[in-house]
Amino acid sequence: MVGVTAQTNAAGAPASDPATAPMTPQQYGVGARFTLSVYDSNYVEIILGALAEADATGLTIETGDISTFLTGTEQRVLAYVADVIAAASRSGAHLSASILLSRGCPGELQCALPPGVPALGADPVSLETTGVRARAHWSLYPLLDAGADSRRAASGEAEPGEPGDTGSGDHMAPIYAAIDRARAAGVYSGSDHYATRLDGDLAEVLQTAANAWIEVGAAVQHVVTHLTVSVNSPTPIPPGA
C-alpha cells in the first residue's frame, strides 16, 4: 500500500498492545475508501440524498473531494456502502462506485501495525437484499508487505496452527472457494483480465467480495479488495457477459 507515518491507528487513538488486548476494527485498519459517481447533472442532490438515507452508526467517516474514507466493523462498513449505492440507484441515474476495502494495515504511508501481527478473522457480513441489480469488476489482493507470518504462509513455510498458517498453505484456496460460492449463488458472471465479473443484487455482489476479503484476511494480515460497481448502465451487456 502506498498511502502518515504516525504510529496511531485509523481512528487516531494509540494502538493497544495486541499481546494484551483484542484489537478494535479501527486498530486493525478495517475500512473502506469509496467514490460514488453519478452520471447525471443532478448528481449533488442525488449523492446528498443517498448519504442522508444511509445509517452511519458505529462508523468514522471522512469525506474529501476525491473519495470518502470510513472505518468500523466489516458489517457496518459494507452495510453503509450498500445503503449509499442503493439509495442513489433508486434515482434511476446511471452510476458507478469505485470501492477499496482494506484490513490489517491501519495508518497511512506506513502501516501503524508492524508486519507479522497475527492475522485476525472476522464474521462474514450479511446484507439485506436491496432490489438493485449491480454488475461489478472485482479484484482481491493479498499483499507482500503483509509481514513475516503471512509471507511464510504464502511460501508454505508456516506450520499448521501457527499465525500465518493458511490451512492449505495457499492463499488462493479461499479465493477459489469464494468464487465457487459466487457461482452457486448465481452471482459469478465470468472472469475478465485483471478482474472477476459479478452480477446480481447489490447486496449479493458486495457480500461476495467482502466475505472473500475477510476469509483471506484470516490468514494474511494485509488484504485489500477493489470493486467497480455499475448500476443502471445504458450500455448493452456484451454477449456472454
Next chain:
Amino acid sequence: MVGVTAQTNAAGAPASDPATAPMTPQQYGVGARFTLSVYDSNYVEIILGALAEADATGLTIETGDISTFLTGTEQRVLAYVADVIAAASRSGAHLSASILLSRGCPGELQCALPPGVPALGADPVSLETTGVRARAHWSLYPLLDAGADSRRAASGEAEPGEPGDTGSGDHMAPIYAAIDRARAAGVYSGSDHYATRLDGDLAEVLQTAANAWIEVGAAVQHVVTHLTVSVNSPTPIPPGA
C-alpha cells in the same frame, strides 16, 4: 488477483518460452482496466467524444458495460488513458476515473504465466502535459501470488543479481523513492488511509503512479496499482489536502 483459466496470454496468442524469446507486453500482461465516470446528463456524448480523440495505436481495447480493458506497452496504455481523461475534462464536466494498471499476470482467473517468471522491467513512461489539473488517490500493490522469486526477494532471501533481487531486499524502497520524486515534482499532496494523494497536471499524476508501478515491477512479477482520479470537482479541497 481474482479475475479464466486458459493458458493463453492477454492477446489470446500462445505464450512464447521466456527462456528463448523476449515477451511482448501483451504476453507479460501489461495493461489497464478503467472506468471513466462523467457527472453530467450528457455523459454519453462527452465519453464518445473523448474516445474519438484518443490515439489507440498499438493497443488492443475491449469495452464493456462496467469497464474498458486495454493492453499494449506501458507508454501506449498510459498515453491513451491520459488522452481520454483529458479530452473528457475539457467538456468542463466533473469526472472521476477509476484506473487499474497490471503487469506480470496475463490471463484471467489464473495467471497465464507461472509464478517465478523473472520480473521484467520497462522504460518509464513520459506523457505530454495536458493542462488539466487532476487530484488522485493512489495505491500500489506488490502481490503475494507473484511467485517464488519475488516472494524470496520480499523476504530478503534473494541473492543480489538473482531474478527477484530488489537491490535493497525491500520492495518498499522503490515505492518510497517514487513518493520522494513526487514530492520533488510537487505532485505529492499527502497520505491518507489506504492511499497516497497526488495533485498536479493529469500527465504528472499518471506518470508518478505508472513509473512507480513499472519500477516495483522490475523486481516483483505481479504488481497492480489503482488510482481514482478526480477532475473539475465542485467539492472544496479540504484544508491541508
